[in-house]
Amino acid sequence: MKKLFTLMFLIWILPLAAQKNIRIRHLDGKTIDVQILHQRLSRLVDSAKIAGLQVAIINQNKIIYSSSFGYKDLESKKKLNDSTVMYAASLTKPVSAYIFMRLVEKGIFDLDQPVYKYLKKPIGEYAKWKDLADNPESFNQITPRMLLSHSSGLPVLRQLYGNKVNLIAKPGEKFYYSNEGINLLGFMIEEYTGKKLEDIASEEVFGPLKMRHTDMIWQSRFESNFSNAYFKDGKKYGSERRESSRAAGSMSTTANDYAGFIIKLMKKQGLSRKGYAEIFKPQIAVKSKRGFGPLKDSLTDENDAINLAWGLGVGLFDSPFGKAFFHTGHGDANQNYAVAFPEKETAVIILSNSENFEKNNAQILKLCIGDSYSPLKWLGHLDKIPD
Numbered sequence: 001m002k003k004l005f006t007l008m009f010l011i012w013i014l015p016l017a018a019q020k021n022i023r024i025r026h027l028d029g030k031t032i033d034v035q036i037l038h039q040r041l042s043r044l045v046d047s048a049k050i051a052g053l054q055v056a057i058i059n060q061n062k063i064i065y066s067s068s069f070g071y072k073d074l075e076s077k078k079k080l081n082d083s084t085v086m087y088a089a090s091l092t093k094p095v096s097a098y099i100f101m102r103l104v105e106k107g108i109f110d111l112d113q114p115v116y117k118y119l120k121k122p123i124g125e126y127a128k129w130k131d132l133a134d135n136p137e138s139f140n141q142i143t144p145r146m147l148l149s150h151s152s153g154l155p156v157l158r159q160l161y162g163n164k165v166n167l168i169a170k171p172g173e174k175f176y177y178s179n180e181g182i183n184l185l186g187f188m189i190e191e192y193t194g195k196k197l198e199d200i201a202s203e204e205v206f207g208p209l210k211m212r213h214t215d216m217i218w219q220s221r222f223e224s225n226f227s228n229a230y231f232k233d234g235k236k237y238g239s240e241r242r243e244s245s246r247a248a249g250s251m252s253t254t255a256n257d258y259a260g261f262i263i264k265l266m267k268k269q270g271l272s273r274k275g276y277a278e279i280f281k282p283q284i285a286v287k288s289k290r291g292f293g294p295l296k297d298s299l300t301d302e303n304d305a306i307n308l309a310w311g312l313g314v315g316l317f318d319s320p321f322g323k324a325f326f327h328t329g330h331g332d333a334n335q336n337y338a339v340a341f342p343e344k345e346t347a348v349i350i351l352s353n354s355e356n357f358e359k360n361n362a363q364i365l366k367l368c369i370g371d372s373y374s375p376l377k378w379l380g381h382l383d384k385i386p387d
Contacts, residue, residue, distance in 0.1 A: 025059045026370030027321045027344055034065055040367055044360065045069040051230040051354040052080035054255035057368050058340070058347040061267055063259050072227040072353065074234065085213050085222040086351040087229065087240040088251040089329035091258060091336050092216070093182050095205055096247035097148050097313020098265070099197075100185060101275045102204045108193065111145040111278065111312075115184065118192040129184065131158075131165045141171040144188070147181040148312040149283035154181040156292065175286045175310060176296065179248040186247025197245035209264065211257040216245040222252060229333035232355040237333035249329070255349045258338065262349060265314075265325070266342045280325065282309030282316055290380055291328075308375055319373040321346075328379055330358070337361055339374050 023031035045053050052070035056063055072080040103109050109118065116123060116139065124133025132139045138153070146152040153169035155161050156178050161168070165180050186197050193200065198216035206214050213222075218241040229237040242250035268276045286308040289295040306317040314325040322343030329336030335357040340347035348368045350361070357364075358381045365371040376382050 022064060024057055024065055024368070025346065027319075027341060027346055027373075028370050030370065032367075037065070037367060038067055041067070041364065042069055044363060044367070048356055048360045049232075049234065049354075050352055050356045050360065051234070052084075052227060052352065053354075053357070053364075054080065054082065054084070054086060054349075054351040055364075055368060056255035056259035056349045058259055058263060058266070058349075059345065061263050061345045063256065063263075066256050066259070068255075070354075072225075074228075074230060075236070080227060080353070081225070082256055083213055083225055083254060085226045085252045085254060086336070086353060087227075087329075087331055087334040088214075088249070088253045088258070088351070089331040089334055089336060090179070090249045091253070091327055091329035091338060091351075092247065092249045092251035094265070094313045094327050094338075095201065095251060095261060096182060096186060096197075097279065098261075098270070099201055099204050100144060100148065100189065101271055101279060101312065103189065103193075103200075105272060105275055109144060109189075111148075112143050114140055115142050115144065115147070115188055116140050118188050120191060126187075129165065129187070132167070134166055138167055138171055143171075144185060145283065145312070146171055147178075147185040149310045150175055150177050150181060151284045151310075152176075152178060152181045152184075154178040154184065156180070156296075175284050175288065177291050179246075182248035183246050186245060189247070190245075197247060201245075201251075205261065208270075209257075209260045211253065211260060214251065214253040214257045216251050217242050218252060226252075227353045229331065229353040230355065231333050240331065240334065249331075253351070255351045258351070259347070259349045262338060262340050262347050266340050266345065266347060279312045279314065280316065280323070281311055282307065283311055285309050286315075286378070289378070291378055292330075292380060303375060303378060306373070306375065308378065315375070317373070317375055321373075324373070326374055337365075337374075339365070339371060341369075341371075 022034040054068045057065040068080040072084045124130045142152045153167040153171045158165040201216045287299045289298040289300045309316045324341045326339040336351045338349045361381045
């Protein structure tokens with residue numbers, strides 16, 4: 001038993017020990033000692049009642065720091081570690097966008113070819129998407145570019161609209177964050193290629209990047225080290241085990257694995273210069289007060305100064321340190337965030353299994369890389385959450 005305890009202690013402490021002499025560079029050039037950062041994050045996770053947290057920080061386009069805090073299972077007090085598989089939620093979307101652009105560059109798809117031209121049958125003959133046949137003229141205008149930039153006019157979730165998936169805006173007219181749109185893209189990819197999205201993802205992303213703890217669907221190998229998720233009151237939600245791919249949010253991963261993918265994007269590898277120009281080009285300006293909820297229909301100019309916009313699969317904004325890209329991941333209890341500043345070769349990936357993460361994200365970002373520029377108000381992370 002003593003040997004087992006010693007082994008478990010070493011597994012937990014060695015990754016941090018290997019990083020003990022490192023200083024993490026913030027966006028403004030100032031640095032923080034890795035051990036001080038670790039102590040402060042640990043205290044914050046504890047005081048904020050965040051069940052568990054994985055953090056990976058990128059400096060000079062390399063992972064300079066990675067660590068885990070809290071628990072993967074509160075009841076049994078099982079510690080979270082850097083290999084614990086977490087539910088990525090909408091952090092899946094940038095991966096799906098990258099996959100699609102890989103297929104574009106192989107000549108399989110075109111960004112501006114209407115979606116219906118890639119389907120084997122009229123849209124009304126697919127049970128999941130039959131509502132789109134109610135307005136065929138508008139549906140036939142929808143392109144992959146619109147789906148990836150959330151400008152197709154599709155709703156965020158059909159459950160909010162009587163379980164129907166009718167258009168709520170004209171295609172190409174305005175930004176409406178849409179899980180349905182990205183899932184339609186994934187369906188189109190599978191229908192046209194005849195391959196499962198999880199297989200394509202493994203071929204194009206997870207395999208080449210050696211993302212061993214990542215997949216679009218739940219794998220039996222995850223059972224040895226996975227995280228449960230918890231609501232803000234500490235009540236257990238459980239773990240997500242998606243059995244079918246959803247391009248909008250079925251992926252499971254770790255902060256380290258996802259950091260490898262973000263580095264790929266920051267270094268603009270795996271796609272042509274033209275492909276990355278499309279991903280990081282503002283496809284549509286974001287004028288809504290919030291990305292989600294009732295205020296998504298309220299317009300504002302308060303984000304004009306940072307040129308808040310959507311590219312292909314990623315959100316975009318300007319900062320004093322150059323252009324940045326970001327994405328959130330919001331499940332029923334899992335909450336995640338990733339932001340990258342390519343010109344500073346700096347990024348941070350944060351995965352949590354706690355509903356208490358988002359309201360503390362501002363402090364965590366500031367501690368990790370000195371980021372106070374992410375559009376957290378627009379994301380709703382700064383809104384007061386009722387007890």
